[in-house]
Amino acid sequence: MKSPTIKTPNYTLRPFKTEDATLWQVWDIDPEVQAHMPEPKNTPQDISEQYTYIEECEQDPEGYYFSIETNSGVTIGTVSLFEINLHHKTAELGIVIGDKTYWGKGVATEVVKALVNYASQNLSIQYISAEIESGNSGMQKVLENSGFVSDGVFKGARVKDGKRTDVVHFSRASSPSTL
Numbered sequence: 001m002k003s004p005t006i007k008t009p010n011y012t013l014r015p016f017k018t019e020d021a022t023l024w025q026v027w028d029i030d031p032e033v034q035a036h037m038p039e040p041k042n043t044p045q046d047i048s049e050q051y052t053y054i055e056e057c058e059q060d061p062e063g064y065y066f067s068i069e070t071n072s073g074v075t076i077g078t079v080s081l082f083e084i085n086l087h088h089k090t091a092e093l094g095i096v097i098g099d100k101t102y103w104g105k106g107v108a109t110e111v112v113k114a115l116v117n118y119a120s121q122n123l124s125i126q127y128i129s130a131e132i133e134s135g136n137s138g139m140q141k142v143l144e145n146s147g148f149v150s151d152g153v154f155k156g157a158r159v160k161d162g163k164r165t166d167v168v169h170f171s172r173a174s175s176p177s178t179l
Helices: 020-027 045-059 108-125 137-147
Strands: 013-014 064-070 074-087 091-096 127-133 150-158 163-173
Touching: 020 045, 020 074, 045 108, 064 091, 064 108, 074 108, 091 108, 091 163, 108 137, 127 137
Parallel strands: 091 127
Antiparallel strands: 013 064, 064 074, 074 091, 127 163, 150 163
């Protein structure tokens, strides 16, 4: 799905641009940015692989993928709503603030709240889930401040640096269980 543009007071969620790929190449191999990502440690990708990823996201019939841009036009991260199921009115959420100068400044909370609101009002999504690795206290705080609750721990569900780590599942119901 081609992502719409969503404005918050301080940020714009906009569809990916090809220029974003050069930032991703930096963020994808930054150990601090990748510390709690589900993938194994990333290796540098050829820019053409990043361009292919942009195309795949635009063609994904079950997802919206956004770059997060400041009001002054600086791209600082990405956020996505994926695995959208309109029949069940469900979706999954993922976010990366790649520009570390924006960490701890409320960006993720503002962006997540805006995306949840968009999903509820424009897509009739009633249930959004997100998973974080145990120990990702920053993202846990973002989710809790955005109305998500922890509803389970998957013990040893991921492998990080050769060791099993727990994954905490969060969810947010935007309305009672009605159709």
